[in-house]
Amino acid sequence: MTNVITCRTLDGQAVEFVDEVVGSGAMKEVHFAPDRSYVVAFYKAPQDNQAKERLQMITGKYRESIFNQVGGDYWRNLFCWPTAMLEHEGRLGLVAPTYPRHFFFEHGSRNSDMLGIKGKEKEGKWFAAANLRNRFVDPRELGDWLNHLKVCLLLARAVRRMHMAGLAHSDLSYKNVLVDPSQGLACVIDVDGLVVPGKYPPDVVGTPDFIAPEVVMTSHLAREDPNRRLPRRETDLHALAVLIYMYLLYRHPLRGGKVHDLQDEQRDEALSMGEKALFVEHPTDRSNRIKVASVKPTELPWANTERMPFSITGPYLADLFQRSFIAGLHDPSQRPSANEWETALVKTVDLIQPCLNPDCEQKWYVFDNTTTPCCPFCATPFQGKLPVLNLYSSRKQGEFRPDNHRLMVWTGQSLFLWHANNLIAPNEKLTEEQKRRVGYFVLHDGRWWLVNEALPDLMEVATRTRVPIGGKLELEDGQQILLARGDGGRLVVVQMVDA
Amino acid sequence: MSVRRLPVYILLDTSGSMRGEPIHSVNVGLQAMLSALRQDPYALESVHLSIITFDIEAREYLPLTPLDEVQIGEIQSPESGATFLGAALELLIQQVDRDIRKSTGDVKGDWRPLLFIMTDGSPSDLLAYRQAIPEIKRRNFGSIVACAAGHKAKQDALRELTDRVVTLDTMDAAAFSGFFKWVSASVSVGSSSAGLEHQVTLPPPPPEVQLVL
Numbered sequence: 001m002t003n004v005i006t007c008r009t010l011d012g013q014a015v016e017f018v019d020e021v022v023g024s025g026a027m028k029e030v031h032f033a034p035d036r037s038y039v040v041a042f043y044k045a046p047q048d049n050q051a052k053e054r055l056q057m058i059t060g061k062y063r064e065s066i067f068n069q070v071g072g073d074y075w076r077n078l079f080c081w082p083t084a085m086l087e088h089e090g091r092l093g094l095v096a097p098t099y100p101r102h103f104f105f106e107h108g109s110r111n112s113d114m115l116g117i118k119g120k121e122k123e124g125k126w127f128a129a130a131n132l133r134n135r136f137v138d139p140r141e142l143g144d145w146l147n148h149l150k151v152c153l154l155l156a157r158a159v160r161r162m163h164m165a166g167l168a169h170s171d172l173s174y175k176n177v178l179v180d181p182s183q184g185l186a187c188v189i190d191v192d193g194l195v196v197p198g199k200y201p202p203d204v205v206g207t208p209d210f211i212a213p214e215v216v217m218t219s220h221l222a223r224e225d226p227n228r229r230l231p232r233r234e235t236d237l238h239a240l241a242v243l244i245y246m247y248l249l250y251r252h253p254l255r256g257g258k259v260h261d262l263q264d265e266q267r268d269e270a271l272s273m274g275e276k277a278l279f280v281e282h283p284t285d286r287s288n289r290i291k292v293a294s295v296k297p298t299e300l301p302w303a304n305t306e307r308m309p310f311s312i313t314g315p316y317l318a319d320l321f322q323r324s325f326i327a328g329l330h331d332p333s334q335r336p337s338a339n340e341w342e343t344a345l346v347k348t349v350d351l352i353q354p355c356l357n358p359d360c361e362q363k364w365y366v367f368d369n370t371t372t373p374c375c376p377f378c379a380t381p382f383q384g385k386l387p388v389l390n391l392y393s394s395r396k397q398g399e400f401r402p403d404n405h406r407l408m409v410w411t412g413q414s415l416f417l418w419h420a421n422n423l424i425a426p427n428e429k430l431t432e433e434q435k436r437r438v439g440y441f442v443l444h445d446g447r448w449w450l451v452n453e454a455l456p457d458l459m460e461v462a463t464r465t466r467v468p469i470g471g472k473l474e475l476e477d478g479q480q481i482l483l484a485r486g487d488g489g490r491l492v493v494v495q496m497v498d499a
Numbered sequence: 500m501s502v503r504r505l506p507v508y509i510l511l512d513t514s515g516s517m518r519g520e521p522i523h524s525v526n527v528g529l530q531a532m533l534s535a536l537r538q539d540p541y542a543l544e545s546v547h548l549s550i551i552t553f554d555i556e557a558r559e560y561l562p563l564t565p566l567d568e569v570q571i572g573e574i575q576s577p578e579s580g581a582t583f584l585g586a587a588l589e590l591l592i593q594q595v596d597r598d599i600r601k602s603t604g605d606v607k608g609d610w611r612p613l614l615f616i617m618t619d620g621s622p623s624d625l626l627a628y629r630q631a632i633p634e635i636k637r638r639n640f641g642s643i644v645a646c647a648a649g650h651k652a653k654q655d656a657l658r659e660l661t662d663r664v665v666t667l668d669t670m671d672a673a674a675f676s677g678f679f680k681w682v683s684a685s686v687s688v689g690s691s692s693a694g695l696e697h698q699v700t701l702p703p704p705p706p707e708v709q710l711v712l
Contacts, residue, residue: 116534116537120538123540129544131502131544132543132544135567136567255502257605257606257607259602259603259604259605259606259607261602262601262602262603262604265503265608265611268602268607291605294605
């Protein structure tokens with residue numbers, strides 16, 4: 001029988017843990033509670049006063065400022081946030097929620113789990129490298145491309161929330177983010193190392209692949225050197241952009257073919273991630289393109305940037321990738337914020353279209369804004385009538401301006417309140433009422449219909465025909481439809497693509 | 500993409516004194532290390548493994564092979580026999596010269612190889628051993644760790660090769676599995692969070708292993 005140890009957290013709650021280490025990382029050793037509903041983790045090395053104070057703030061004030069607000073429960077799924085601090089036999093520890101079940105492999109690897117990873121944590125790397133996806137990970141674990149977009153969306157949202165609170169994670173990587181692409185879920189873990197500018201400096205420079213170029217470039221300098229760059233909000237933004245790129249395109253944005261040092265591979269690595277870092281898809285400087293001839297067959301088609309350019313992620317994300325990896329790569333102030341990533345991801349979800357090929361591995365793709373849409377992943381063309389709704393919103397009575405936001409229509413596509421009103425954003429602030437569908441689209445006998453479920457103002461503008469709740473409206477090219485009146489109320493203009 | 504290879508060389512003592520429980524424990528430890536490494540996506544992408552065994556001669560037991568293709572059977576140990584570590588180093592030098600890819604203008608070369616040596620005695624071919632050492636040092640290994648297993652192992656000779664010598668007090672399964680766990684953790688360390696100061700890249704040894712410095 002294993003021993004159960006009972007002790008108290010510093011704020012006086014009783015905790016129990018089993019005296020057996022179930023996991024061990026670089027910094028901490030982890031124990032389960034007897035019922036496994038939470039874990040107790042102890043630092044391996046003694047922590048200084050500043051680290052203790054920081055942990056106190058993380059389990060206390062910072063946690064309360066995120067979780068104890070209206071909508072605070074939303075964040076419980078997006079963060080594994082430590083809830084209390086304790087000391088036991090001279091070691092500092094923390095109490096944290098257990099990772100939800102879906103973040104552990106249900107099927108694991110191919111061929112009856114040949115690698116024996118069933119039940120292990122779904123570390124992001126498995127899903128972010130084409131070779132691992134194609135050769136090892138069980139296809140049931142992989143999820144489709146829409147779920148990868150959702151993973152990225154939740155990740156951007158979690159980072160946005162931390163940054164809003166004035167906190168930086170400092171070590172975002174696929175090790176510190178759990179993902180479940182089979183359901184489109186993500187959770188940020190290891191937040192105990194977070195950085196508060198001017199108050200708590202970082203403990204680490206980050207994890208290789210995700211460290212910002214300015215940090216790599218100056219890592220040889222002493223910690224106190226004024227030119228040394230350490231993790232902060234802007235370096236989180238680099239890591240976030242890399243994560244999103246890798247989860248959508250299954251390759252690293254800076255790991256191309258360019259060799260900077262023939263003799264010393266460590267220096268080559270430092271240059272290609274630091275001073276000489278160059279986007280593999282830079283539009284004019286092609287010197288760091290991935291050399292398709294030298295990649296493994298199982299890295300294709302993803303290693304082929306001509307076949308799978310970043311532009312397949314759609315206009316909103318493509319713009320942010322350019323800003324992150326061209327202008328912002330060596331100029332941290334130009335990196336897109338987590339909020340911008342979140343907004344772009346939300347808008348990209350509206351541009352998505354199901355692939356007509358039932359065997360398409362990715363199942364969904366972003367509308368490419370042409371009259372002959374085609375799935376970039378399996379090359380299956382779209383056939384039939386494809387309505388595209390262009391969204392406009394009202395700034396003042398009777399005047400509608402374009403929102404640079406489109407909604408692709410497919411059978412079963414839903415219309416939500418955030419489509420009908422530009423002042424409502426689909427995020428943690430939505431009330432239960434606002435989460436309900438207000439309409440949907442259906443293709444019936446070759447004609448597209450919008451069915452009104454909860455839009456009291458719905459009206460076809462040209463004929464001033466009102467569509468009552470429960471009624472339906474046929475979509476036609478050039479049609480204008482008013483979704484809602486009042487501030488932020490939306491008007492849509494229908495474009496019909498006939499492919 | 501075009502992930503660099505991380506070559507890992509393991510030199511295993513199969514001399515007569517390893518016969519019985521020690522060699523059995525080494526086999527168990529080796530298999531456990533392989534499964535642990537295969538569960539690490541970073542290792543699976545980069546690690547290439549080679550095993551050289553040595554007793555009265557040195558043999559390339561496993562040529563440099565990508566981790567996912569590695570299959571190793573039971574390593575045997577003869578009834579008796581010397582510990583030709585020098586010969587093993589000579590074979591290693593040939594292999595490294597043959598296998599390690601240097602960067603070219605077009606292709607990224609390998610990471611510096613890692614070398615792990617496990618022995619329970621001391622080199623019987625001391626002269627050859629000493630002659631091989633400068634050659635080994637010229638091969639620019641990322642790190643060299645020598646493990647002296649049991650009380651008969653001589654640390655002095657090993658320390659001429661590397662200052663990173665660990666000792667295993669016992670030669671049972673627990674001790675060896677601790678050592679191989681440490682090897683796999685050392686291999687995986689490249690994918691973990693890096694500290695602010697440049698430091699030794701190896702994780703702290705498990706409690707069973709003593710680090711001799």
